[in-house]
Amino acid sequence: MSSKLEAIGIAKRYGDSVALEPTDLAVQVGEFLTLLGPSGSGKTTLLQMISGLVAPSAGRIEIDGRDVTHVEPGKRGIGMVFQSYALFPHMSVWDNVAYGLRMRRKSREEVRAAVDDALAMVRMTDYAKRFPKELSGGQQQRIALARCFAYRPSVILLDEPLGALDKKLREHMQAEIRRLHKELGATFVYVTHDQDEALTLSDRICLMNQARIEQVGTPADLYDRPATRFAAGFIGHSNLLEGELDDTRGAGGEPILLAAGGRIPLPMSASVTPAMRHTLLVRPEAPRLVEPQSGFVDGTIADVVFFGSDTRVQLSMNDGSELTVRCERSLSPRVGDKVGLMWDPYRTTLLHA
Structure with missing residues (x-):
């Protein structure tokens, strides 16, 4: 063209x-x-x-x-x-x-x-x-x-x-x-x-x-x-999780980021530098709520906001950071509930600048 x-x-x-x-x-x-x-x-x-x-x-x-x-x-x-x-x-x-x-x-x-x-x-x-x-x-x-x-x-x-x-x-x-x-x-x-x-x-x-x-x-x-x-x-809502690489890798050989009080697997294709701190972008629609200690990170539900087509859940993570998740209306999260979060690592982006 x-x-x-x-x-x-x-x-x-x-x-x-x-x-x-x-x-x-x-x-x-x-x-x-x-x-x-x-x-x-x-x-x-x-x-x-x-x-x-x-x-x-x-x-x-x-x-x-x-x-x-x-x-x-x-x-x-x-x-x-x-x-x-x-x-x-x-x-x-x-x-x-x-x-x-x-x-x-x-x-x-x-x-x-x-x-x-x-x-x-x-x-x-x-x-x-x-x-x-x-x-x-x-x-x-x-x-x-x-x-x-x-x-x-x-x-x-x-x-x-x-x-x-x-x-x-x-x-x-x-x-x-x-x-x-x-x-x-x-x-x-x-x-x-x-x-x-x-x-x-x-x-x-x-x-x-x-x-x-x-x-x-x-x-x-x-x-x-x-x-x-x-x-x-600037584009969309962002959960930016900052942390350092673990010295060991996951079961599948994937790099592991220590952030938000948990062990977060990164895509195998992620370009990582062991000596650097890294920032991982996780969009609110990527995570799903799971039982505590069965996901990548754990937190406590701090707020629940109804948006019509979906529900926005604000979580206080175990390290004190905050994270926002979009949930289907069929779920009924409650303030004070302890939950875990899991997502597809390939729906995240490792930022380098």
């Missing part, structure tokens, strides 16, 4: 402040790539340099192999959707969607066909004559998307477009954006700080931290095989 968009050594400084370290990133044709990270990680800066709204201090941006680093935003063939919607309050929905096409001097027939098609795509045809103040937040977001989609850009940048919506509406709009991405076949670059949103929408996620890229991979890669401690902690 060929690259649609490439950032090559792109960097941004404001005086002595580094907004983005020199960065390389390739986005494939038709891909949905999400820039994910906390505030100040550099994700919005990178998006703004791709769009042309911010000039880089170093490096270059290429689209379809063409250097567009110094090309003005309106001539890059890029569509942009903002969190603020940026609709014109004095224009009808139809005219808001038509605005960009008119600025590109499309014919009246081309404008009419493109606007009607874009409104149908976001299921807002019946609202064409209304004004933004007459629309809900979700409807305004649909119009902002339609305005961007109307002239069919091959690259669409979305800067936290769902940030102002409530949880239920956000989830609905996520499904709509996934549908629209498939229909358009365009390359999407999406900025968010919401990990659930990134996992839901993305073909790949570019996780950013402290003005640089931490890890790039599929949602499953980042969730199941985080490369660093930061990645493990």
Whole structure:
């Protein structure tokens, strides 16, 4: 698959402040790539340099192999959707969607066909004559998307477009954006700080931290095989068990980690260094509750929280550390119960950074 968009050594400084370290990133044709990270990680800066709204201090941006680093935003063939919607309050929905096409001097027939098609795509045809103040937040977001989609850009940048919506509406709009991405076949670059949103929408996620890229991979890669401690902690809920290797190995020759007051077998493929302390990532859905002293570690149930689809159990381990487990609703754990925990070692990840 060929690259649609490439950032090559792109960097941004404001005086002595580094907004983005020199960065390389390739986005494939038709891909949905999400820039994910906390505030100040550099994700919005990178998006703004791709769009042309911010000039880089170093490096270059290429689209379809063409250097567009110094090309003005309106001539890059890029569509942009903002969190603020940026609709014109004095224009009808139809005219808001038509605005960009008119600025590109499309014919009246081309404008009419493109606007009607874009409104149908976001299921807002019946609202064409209304004004933004007459629309809900979700409807305004649909119009902002339609305005961007109307002239069919091959690259669409979305800067936290769902940030102002409530949880239920956000989830609905996520499904709509996934549908629209498939229909358009365009390359999407999406900025968010919401990990659930990134996992839901993305073909790949570019996780950013402290003005640089931490890890790039599929949602499953980042969730199941985080490369660093930061990645493990930022994506999903993490149980991080710290300990040292035992001098002896398990019955099957597997390395044993002494952590959380127990003896924890590691995958045979785990790369271990005997002299080092190690950190093991155990996701909450991996362990199962067993009888005390029949698992890898033992603990006491400190709290039980009902989440609808499952139950979250907070455990105080024998060494004083804490660990969270997701249980099926059919189980009835009680605060104060002594339990053991066991899991498949291959559902864990040994972190090295």
